[in-house]
Amino acid sequence: MEIIDKRPFEEVVKEFDKIAAKHGTITNLEKSRTEYYYNESLLKETCLISKADKYGKITYVNDKFCKLSGYTEEELIGQDHKVVNSGVHPKKYWEKMYNACIKERKIWNDIVTNRNKNGELYHVNSWIQATFDSENNFTGFISVRQDVTELVNKQIEIDKKNTYLEHAAKILRHDMHSGINTYIPRGVSSLERRLDEEAIKKYRLEAPLKMLKEGLKHTQKVYKGVYDFTNLVKNNSVLEKKPAKLKPLLEDFLRSTSYFNQIGIEELVEAEVNESLFCTAVDNLIRNGLKYNDSPTKYVKIYMEKDNMVIEDNGRGMSQNEFDKYSKPYTRKANQKESGTGLGLNISLQILFEHNFAIWCKKIKTGTKFYINFYGRNDKFDTASR
Numbered sequence: 094m095e096i097i098d099k100r101p102f103e104e105v106v107k108e109f110d111k112i113a114a115k116h117g118t119i120t121n122l123e124k125s126r127t128e129y130y131y132n133e134s135l136l137k138e139t140c141l142i143s144k145a146d147k148y149g150k151i152t153y154v155n156d157k158f159c160k161l162s163g164y165t166e167e168e169l170i171g172q173d174h175k176v177v178n179s180g181v182h183p184k185k186y187w188e189k190m191y192n193a194c195i196k197e198r199k200i201w202n203d204i205v206t207n208r209n210k211n212g213e214l215y216h217v218n219s220w221i222q223a224t225f226d227s228e229n230n231f232t233g234f235i236s237v238r239q240d241v242t243e244l245v246n247k248q249i250e251i252d253k254k255n256t257y258l259e260h261a262a263k264i265l266r267h268d269m270h271s272g273i274n275t276y277i278p279r280g281v282s283s284l285e286r287r288l289d290e291e292a293i294k295k296y297r298l299e300a301p302l303k304m305l306k307e308g309l310k311h312t313q314k315v316y317k318g319v320y321d322f323t324n325l326v327k328n329n330s331v332l333e334k335k336p337a338k339l340k341p342l343l344e345d346f347l348r349s350t351s352y353f354n355q356i357g358i359e360e361l362v363e364a365e366v367n368e369s370l371f372c373t374a375v376d377n378l379i380r381n382g383l384k385y386n387d388s389p390t391k392y393v394k395i396y397m398e399k400d401n402m403v404i405e406d407n408g409r410g411m412s413q414n415e416f417d418k419y420s421k422p423y424t425r426k427a428n429q430k431e432s433g434t435g436l437g438l439n440i441s442l443q444i445l446f447e448h449n450f451a452i453w454c455k456k457i458k459t460g461t462k463f464y465i466n467f468y469g470r471n472d473k474f475d476t477a478s479r
Contacts, residue, residue, distance in 0.1 A: 121433055141217060144224075149173050161217075161240055163210030176187050176238075179208040194223040195231055204241060216245040255326070262323030273316045277309055311349040315367040318369035322440075325447065334365045339402070343395065346372035352383055359396040364467045366448060374444040375404065377437040378463050382406025384431055386460075400466060407460040416454045 136142060144153040154169050162169070162177050166235055169176065171257075182205065193201040205219045217238035224232045285302065293299055339361035340392050345351050356379060375395070382393045386408035394405045411419075418424060420438040445452045451466040 100308060110146050115223060130133050136237060139239070140197055141236075141240065143174070143236045144233060145236075146233040147172065149234075152233070161205070161215055162210065177207040177209070179206045179214055179417055181206040181214075190221060192258070194221055194234065198223065204245065205238075206245075215240065215242045217241060238373075241338070245435075265323050266320050267335075268318065270320075272298045273309075277432075281305060307349050314346060314349075314369065314372075320443070321339055321367055321370050332367050332370070334367050334448070335479055336365050337368055338363050338373075339366075342366075342368055343372060343375060347376065347379070350376075352379070355392050357392065357394045361395070361402060371448065372445045374441040375443040378404050379406075381437055382408050382461065384433075398464070400468065401464040402463070402467070403462040405457075405460065408458040409460070411454055411461045412456040415456075417436040444477070 095364045100248065115352065138156070138279060139157075141158040141161060142153070142155040143158050145151050151172050151174065153168050154166055154263055159166055159169065164176065190203075191199045193199045196368075201219075201221045203219060204216055206214055206216050207215055218241045219236060221234055221236045223234055226232050265449045281302075288302075290444055293302070321333065325332065338360055343358055343361075382404070383391050386406065388407045390407075392407055394403075396405075398401055416438070419426065420442045421435075421437070422439045423435045425433060425435040442452060445465060448467075451468075452463065454463045
């Protein structure tokens with residue numbers, strides 16, 4: 094924002110009038126005056142503006158500056174900008190600003206933390222420019238700022254929650270690993286070694302042991318998905334993927350579920366996926382198709398249709414508009430009889446987006462068809478293909 098003239102607006106208008114009277118170019122000058130007026134008015138209404146002389150003493154502040162800082166114009170004029178200095182930024186920070194503005198003659202920009210009259214911090218996105226007279230002598234500064242306190246505070250809160258989330262993720266990734274992948278498997282193996290066939294038959298332990306081992310296997314798969322998902326919480330994380338044949342991959346993942354016999358999987362393509370997360374995303378879509386389903390014989394079919402993998406159910410049906418709405422976190426239909434958190438669809442969506450896959454859906458006569466395209470998320474797949 095190159096606002097160089099530090100004179101009051103009224104003085105500039107008078108100068109326009111003098112030039113107009115001398116040269117008779119009223120039309121052009123009126124236009125210039127109007128443009129200057131609107132520019133000045135726009136800045137005054139939307140930004141915090143202050144001017145300072147070459148000694149750093151404040152010579153002008155607008156109403157928005159006064160309102161946010163808590164000081165009156167009388168309290169600020171003649172003061173140094175240190176009056177709102179929060180102490181957050183070190184001396185070198187301001188030295189860089191001076192060098193940029195005076196020596197390099199650049200407009201300096203950064204988000205600055207200030208302190209108001211009540212001692213409360215506020216944050217402003219600041220543009221500062223040095224001003225010079227006709228002989229190129231440094232005369233002072235003009236500063237234009239926008240209040241971004243709400244945005245900065247929200248980001249601080251997000252960063253704090255991310256820290257908690259990363260800590261929780263660390264507990265899940267590391268501390269639960271010992272129980273699920275070490276102690277419980279060792280306990281099951283030890284139990285099997287101590288039970289001979291006769292004891293197993295006598296106490297009818299075949300089914301309980303089988304359930305225990307299958308349950309452990311399923312838990313380890315789920316843990317792997319949680320591990321991979323929580324890894325994404327870390328900064329600069331990259332989703333680990335590898336080529337996989339999707340039909341055997343999904344069959345192996347779903348085999349231990351109670352609804353495996355309600356799923357039909359036809360021949361599918363090979364794709365580069367994070368196995369545990371991709372299976373989790375598909376499993377969420379399958380479970381929704383079976384859960385929100387009033388048919389006497391519930392089913393889900395998975396097959397290829399052109400370049401898209403289709404997950405089709407015979408449930409109540411979901412349109413694309415409903416999918417867009419209910420795939421947001423914690424969003425559920427009003428008066429829905431089934432319990433739930435409203436997170437399943439959102440988790441599936443985020444996992445597929447992390448893969449850079451496209452997903453959309455279509456309500457059909459007998460339920461819903463979800464389409465997953467493996468060749469990149471773009472407008473073609475997000476809109477036209479629906």
